[in-house]
Amino acid sequence: MNGHTPRTKRKEQLISELDSLYDRGWRGSLFIVDDNFIGNKKKLKAETLPALIKWKESKKYPFAFYTEASINLADDPELMRLMVAAGFDVVFVGIETPNNESLVECTKHQNQNRDLVASVKILQQFGLEVQGGFIVGFDSDPESIFQTQIDFIQKSGIVTAMVGLLNAPTGTRLYQRLKREGRLLNSFTGNNTDFSLNFVPKMDCDRLIEGYKHILDTIYSPTEYYERVRTFLQVYRPPRTKPGKIQSHQIKAFFRSIWFLGIKENGKRQYWRLFISYLMKSPPKFARFILLAVYGYHFRKVAMA
Numbered sequence: 001m002n003g004h005t006p007r008t009k010r011k012e013q014l015i016s017e018l019d020s021l022y023d024r025g026w027r028g029s030l031f032i033v034d035d036n037f038i039g040n041k042k043k044l045k046a047e048t049l050p051a052l053i054k055w056k057e058s059k060k061y062p063f064a065f066y067t068e069a070s071i072n073l074a075d076d077p078e079l080m081r082l083m084v085a086a087g088f089d090v091v092f093v094g095i096e097t098p099n100n101e102s103l104v105e106c107t108k109h110q111n112q113n114r115d116l117v118a119s120v121k122i123l124q125q126f127g128l129e130v131q132g133g134f135i136v137g138f139d140s141d142p143e144s145i146f147q148t149q150i151d152f153i154q155k156s157g158i159v160t161a162m163v164g165l166l167n168a169p170t171g172t173r174l175y176q177r178l179k180r181e182g183r184l185l186n187s188f189t190g191n192n193t194d195f196s197l198n199f200v201p202k203m204d205c206d207r208l209i210e211g212y213k214h215i216l217d218t219i220y221s222p223t224e225y226y227e228r229v230r231t232f233l234q235v236y237r238p239p240r241t242k243p244g245k246i247q248s249h250q251i252k253a254f255f256r257s258i259w260f261l262g263i264k265e266n267g268k269r270q271y272w273r274l275f276i277s278y279l280m281k282s283p284p285k286f287a288r289f290i291l292l293a294v295y296g297y298h299f300r301k302v303a304m305a
Contacts, residue, residue: 006039011051018055022062027247029090030063037067037091041079049079052086066090066131072110074119080126084239091123092131098152099145102138106174120156124232127239129288132158135192136212137166139202146211150218157232159225159292160299163215164192165208168199220303222267225296229289230274238284257294265297 021030038044056063065088073079073091083091095116096108103112120130134153136145153161167188168175178184183200201208218224261271271293278286 226270
């Protein structure tokens with residue numbers, strides 16, 4: 001909708017914004033909002049990431065960055081190394097669907113005809129936790145798409161899997177096509193996880209909603225969720241960088257997680273199995289496990305709402 005020319009900030013502006021947040025006392029995760037952070041790889045490698053690395057080291061590692069990128073980041077080892085060195089530890093990737101016909105339908109060219117699971121695991125091996133966006137409801141989706149999505153999410157170890165129903169935002173090519181076909185129903189709510197559709201799908205609508213609910217119920221149940229955490233941590237190689245200072249709220253969250261996840265909630269057996277395993281084997285992976293376990297508690301609350 002906004003054209004194909006990447007719009008970038010100067011490194012001086014980016015550093016100035018980071019200084020402003022740092023001076024106001026923020027420490028912790030920082031989301032660099034960009035639909036595709038790697039849209040201008042040349043500038044990233046030559047200017048932006050070297051400046052971030054220098055700034056991070058001078059400030060003693062105050063932030064952990066995360067952003068959005070396309071899956072072809074996995075094809076560029078130098079860029080992945082620079083991003084991790086700059087402090088990136090999470091990247092959100094629009095996987096959309098493992099069904100190649102549906103990828104063709106939505107013109108997701110960079111995802112087509114590649115081993116998406118292998119690409120995700122490359123990113124994980126470089127020290128980047130992959131969060132994924134998924135969609136069901138394409139015209140090309142077969143009845144088996146729901147189990148296919150579940151299988152892909154579990155196999156890839158994408159712990160944070162945001163699954164939504166296809167909708168057609170005003171002004172998009174999808175919106176125009178559905179309008180020509182007389183399939184539009186109403187305006188898009190802006191939330192593709194509220195079980196609403198603004199068009200008539202090719203699949204039976206009730207079947208689509210039922211299948212979508214089945215995906216959420218499955219991937220965020222304790223058994224499947226902790227299994228996905230284990231799958232991720234088996235591949236994940238934590239960056240060899242100096243960690244930031246542990247904050248008081250992180251210590252509090254750690255002990256609250258033991259109470260809620262290790263004592264009160266269903267799934268405590270899986271929680272303790274991974275807790276003990278990574279506490280003994282790898283402190284960096286243990287810290288990531290605690291974070292993901294807390295995420296899972298939140299996701300289950302949302303999925304059941």
